[in-house]
Amino acid sequence: MKIDVLTLFPEMFDGVFNSSILKKAKEAEKVSYNIVNFRDYSDNKHQSVDDYPYGGGAGMVLKPQPIFDAVSDLKGKGSASPRVILMCPQGERYSQKKAEELAKDDHLIFICGHYEGYDERIREHLVTDEISIGDYVLTGGELGSMVVIDSVVRLLPGVLGKVASHENDSFSTGLLEHPHYTRPADFRGMKVPDTLLSGNHAYIEEWREKESLRRTLKRRPDLLENYLLTDKQKKMLEELKKTID
Known part of the structure; x- marks a missing residue:
C-alpha cells in the first residue's frame, strides 16, 4: 500500500511512522509513506496556502490550488x-468497518x-472520503x-504476527x-479465572464469548442493537442481563 499525506507540518509524522508496527510494516515493504508539504505546490511567490473567506468571517480558509x-x-x-x-x-x-474497507485499497492520500x-471545491471535486475520528475539533x-x-x-x-491478532480485536467482531x-x-491475591487455567479449549472459548457479550452489554450496549446474535448468544445475553445492573 502507498500512503501519501498532505500537511503543512511534516515533522509531526517522524516519530509515528518510525516506531512500532508502522515502522515494521514499512521495513517489510508492506507500505510506503510519503509526507508532502503542500505549501511546496503554492503558485505564488510567498507560498501562501490560505486566504480570507468570501463573505467575511473569522479565520483563514485553505485555497484549492495547492x-x-x-x-x-x-x-x-x-x-x-x-x-x-x-x-x-x-x-x-x-x-x-471503515478501517477494514480502506485496508483493501492500494493507494491512500490524506489531506x-x-x-x-477548506475551500468547498476541495470537498466537492477532489475528495472521495471525509473522515472524523470523533465529535471534537483538533488544531489540524x-x-x-x-x-x-x-x-x-x-x-x-503480513503486518501483524498472527491474523487472529486483529480478527478478534474489539469492534472487529462487532463486540468488545x-x-x-x-x-x-x-x-x-488477584487471581486469573479458573476457566483459563483448565486447559479445556472449548470451555475457554465459551467463557471468552460470554465475557465479550458481558463487556459489550455493560460498556457499549448500543453495539448490540445491530449485532446478529446466534441462538446461543441470545441465551447468554438473557442470563447476563439478570446479573448486570
Whole structure:
C-alpha cells in the first residue's frame, strides 16, 4: 500500500511512522509513506496556502490550488484513482468497518487541514472520503490521519504476527473483546479465572464469548442493537442481563 499525506507540518509524522508496527510494516515493504508539504505546490511567490473567506468571517480558509495540484502530482506517481481522504470534523465517524474497507485499497492520500477550513471545491471535486475520528475539533488533521493510518496499516496482510491478532480485536467482531490475563496466575491475591487455567479449549472459548457479550452489554450496549446474535448468544445475553445492573 502507498500512503501519501498532505500537511503543512511534516515533522509531526517522524516519530509515528518510525516506531512500532508502522515502522515494521514499512521495513517489510508492506507500505510506503510519503509526507508532502503542500505549501511546496503554492503558485505564488510567498507560498501562501490560505486566504480570507468570501463573505467575511473569522479565520483563514485553505485555497484549492495547492491541494489540487499536489493531489494531481501524486496521482501521476501512484494510482490514477486513489482514495483521497479529507480529515474533517464534519466527516463520517470513523469505525473499524471503515478501517477494514480502506485496508483493501492500494493507494491512500490524506489531506490534513489547518486554519478555519477548506475551500468547498476541495470537498466537492477532489475528495472521495471525509473522515472524523470523533465529535471534537483538533488544531489540524494530522493527529486524526495518524489514527486512521495506524488502524489501517495493522490490517494489511503480513503486518501483524498472527491474523487472529486483529480478527478478534474489539469492534472487529462487532463486540468488545473479552478480558485478557497472563502470568502469574496469582498476582498479589488477584487471581486469573479458573476457566483459563483448565486447559479445556472449548470451555475457554465459551467463557471468552460470554465475557465479550458481558463487556459489550455493560460498556457499549448500543453495539448490540445491530449485532446478529446466534441462538446461543441470545441465551447468554438473557442470563447476563439478570446479573448486570
